[in-house]
Amino acid sequence: MLKVEGIWKTFGGITALMDVSFKVESQEIKAVIGPNGAGKTTLFNVISGVYRADRGNIYFNEKKIDNLNPVKIARLGISRTFQNVELYGHMTVLENVMVGRYCKTKSGFLSCGFRLPNMVKEEREIRKVSEELLEYVGLYDKRDYLASELPIGSQRILEIARALATEPKLIMFDEPASGLNDAETKELSLFIKRLREEKKLTIILVEHDMGLVMDISDNIVVLNFGEKLAEGTPGEIRNNKLVIDAYLGEEELE
Amino acid sequence: MFTVLLQFILSGITVGAIYALVGLGFNIIYNATSIINLAQGEFVVMGGLIMWFFSQSLQLPFFTSIILTILLVGLIGLMMERLTINPLKNADLLLMIMITVAVSIVLRGILMFKFGKDPYSYPPFTEGEPIVILGAVIQQQVLWVLGITLTCIGLIFLFFNKTMLGKAMSACAVNPTAAKLVGINVSRMIMLSFILSAILGAIGGIAITPISLMEYDKGPSLAVKGFCAAIMGGLGNGMGAVVGGFIIGILESLTAGYIHSGFKDAVALVILLGILFFKPAGLFGSKATLSVRKF
Amino acid sequence: MRKHVNYIVLLVLIIIFPFLIKDNYTLTIGIFAGINSLVAMGLSLLMGYAGQVSLGQAGFYGIGAYVSAILALKFGVPVVLSAIVAALVSAFAAVLLAIPALKLKGHYLAVATLGFGEIIYIILNELGPGGPSGFGDIPQVSFMGYKMTGQISYFYLIWGIVFILIIFSYNIINSRIGRAMRAIHDTETGSSAMGVDVSALKIKIFILSAVYASIAGSFYAHYITFISPTTFSLFHSVLILTMVVIGGASNLFGAVVGAIIITVLPEALRKFEELDVLVYGLILTFSLLFIRKGIVPTLLQRLKKKGMANA
DSSP: EEEEEEEEEEEETTEEEEEEEEEEEEHHHEEEESSSSHHHHHHHHHHSSSSOOSSEEEEETTTTTTSSSSHHHHHHHHEOOOOOOOOOSSSSSHHHHHTTTTGGGGHHHHHHHHHHHHHHHHHHHHHHHHHHHHHTOGGGGGTTSSSGGGGGGHHHHHHHHHHHOOOOOOEESSSTTTTOOOOHHHHHHHHHHHHHHHOEEEEEEOSSSSHHHHHOSSEEEEEEEEEEEEEEEEHHHTTTTHHHHITTTTGGGO | HHHHHHHHHHHHHHHHHHHHHHHHHHHHHHHHHOOOOHHHHHHHHHHHHHHIIIIIIOOOOHHHHHHHHHHHHHHHHHHHHHIIIIGGTTOHHHHHHHHHHHHHHHHHHHHHHHHHHHHHHHOOSOSSEEEETTTTEHHHHHHHHHHHHHHHHHHHHHHHHHHHHHHHHHHHOOHHHHHEEEETOHHHHHHHHHHHHHHHHHHHHHHHHHHHOBBOOOOHHHHHHHHHHHHHOOOOOOOHHHHHHHHHHHHHIIIIIIIGGHHHHHHHHHHHHHHHHHTOOOOOOHHHHHHOOOO | GGGHHHHHHHHHHHHHHHHHHHHHHHHHHHHHHHHHHHHHHHHHIIIIOOOOOOOOOOHHHHHHHHHHHHHHHHHHHHHHHHHHHHHHHHHHHHHHHHHHTSSOTTTTTHHHHHHHHHHHHHHHHHHHHTGGGOOOOOOOETTEEEEOHHHHHHHHHHHHHHHHEEEEEEEETTTTHHHHHHHHHHHHHHHTTTOOOOHHHHHHHHHHHHHHHHHHHHHHHHHHHOOOOOGGGGHHHHHHHHHHHHHHHTOOOHHHHHEEEEEEEEHHGGGGGGHHHHHHHHHHHHHHOTTOOOHHHHHHHHHHHHHHHHO
8 A cells, every 4th residue: 555665864964764665555554663763753754745755765556656745645645643733723623623624625715705505515514524523533522622722632633533534545643642641542542443444544653652552553663763673563573683672672562 | 438337336335335234233133033123214214313403403513413313212222122022022923023113103203293204414424525436426425324334334243243242142043042041131132132223223324314315204115125135135144134235225226327216116125026036045045044034 | 693793783884884974074984994994804814814924915905906997097997897807917916926925934925025015116106107196087986887976885885895705704714715724824734734735725815815905906096086106105005914913813803993993093193283193103002012912802802701700
């Protein structure tokens, strides 16, 4: 489904990604792990088009996407969440999800300004889909709150709902568990697995919480200083000597 | 032919000197606060009109008048900062810029009330025959304008690069939080930046008035030109604004002379748009400085 | 029903105003307030909802006035058609300006629009009919052969347009486009990742604000029948910005309230004679210092608090 081939990215002399390659199969849950500064978020930003890779290719369903901007990539069906939560704080929870429908709708200025029938119909559709999604993720009761009023855990869930509204085939989660307590993290791991089953999604996640990663991922890529150190199933990674030496250390694997 | 050209260039340099001072004033405040002070032109106007008031209306001696004018305009700069900018701390940048517009209207209102709508002038600093170089005539006051402008610019650069206070001000500009941590009083530095800009403007106004007359509503157009100069040199780059000011002055004068005097004022604006679209960091700026700018 | 209460109040005010105010002078000010409201609403959409600033609205206002007046006067184009052509010209100018300017982050659009507005002003001075002194005899609005000459009918015409455009604007704000616009205001990264084309949308809003200003300019010209460049200077752009900021950029009704205040204020200050500029500046300074969010949002906040306290 997604094929990343020999990606390089440097920022003013600092190499953030060095010849990184991997593949993600359809409906797989893939985790990208590594110490801080290993290049995980940079990798997400390269895939989603925020940065352009210096070298290398990215294919999504056989289509080359490494030269596309974030808007086109989102429209192709790759959506994401952000490490620092990029919600629209001044808008309501429901409106946040509704923005996710933007790329699936097409009423123009005149239709919108005069509320022409096609727009009204589309608007009803947007609202229905968005409300259903909020129901699905369990935020329907909070739909009229401002996004900035939600606790961080709910904000991360809202970001996922918004991403789902774009009807993605592939979704990328950037540290979805950060800021969550143990119970919430448990819930999140169930939720992610449920997403894959029910929405037939392919998922890539960057995460520090090893419990979560080992629990839900089918396959793990380990980055270290921009380089791919290892790739394999949770079991393989757990026992990989290189990984243990470089990163995982003693206590984190329990 | 050549004489005419030289004459145009000379008069361009004279006006350009004032644009340079206004542009430099913009940068001093911008560097300390990220604010574009749209009342910068009024400082120049006040310099000219208040100088007229002391030297002609009150008949005070020449040097006394200059000192009093500079002190008074400096004080107005200080009051502007303490009364309007300081209380707005942490407000939206746009609101801060709007307030400088509001202050400029207040200042213009005061000037109109006190001086009316007539243009004012007073005799040049020194009497005497104009100097002729290669056939071009240079009034002595032009030399005064250039001499004073260049001295001011030199002093400002010495101040920012050699004195402790100047370095402290630069530090505030680069990183206010860090400056605070090492014990620099950021609020005082911002106040100082307004005083400095006001004084620079006043000096320009005092020097140029004998040549080009001064009236209460000249401020906005001076501000626009000075702003163009600052953008041209790269916002925040003092020397760039100075060079920009002179270039704009010369091009304006050439346009007025060779094309059409009505299009003179468009020159700075066309340059402004050209710079924004093709080299947004300014002639002497880099992309990197652009990304940290708040305005 | 409740969400339409604003519209109904506005509509009622518009309808009864000419019945309450009989003298022509006040009606004229009312008409000017309406014209200014149109420009201010455009800028409010751009500023309050898309987070961009323009210091060149007077330029589009001027294009609207001059293009429409010249078409009607020199080429005999029917007045409403001339205003539409003028709006198209303004839209085209807005595209030319916005494409390069909006690629830049921060307040570059503000700087570029400032330059643009002043250039338009200089062009009107140098190339406009009558040069700096302007020209007159501009045809008045006529509709299906009926000439609109009465003050009251013009008042209804202008405020009718204000009313329609306020509904139009709110419809936009509460549509997919408006939501995307407000989303951009909060986070551009978070918006483009959802497939919102940030710069294309910004350009569209900028065009819309230019068209509002242009329509206002056209109706200004055909009302006053005499125009000169002074009306379209940088000072006017600043005035419009002031209207939006004073009224409250985050609310379209704020733009209307701001426009009314700024239009009425100089008239009310006439009795201060040569002190009027000073008093005007002081009022502006104080309102910026003490009502930072603008009048309408501040009032709404008060009301909300009061409501909560009562409940």
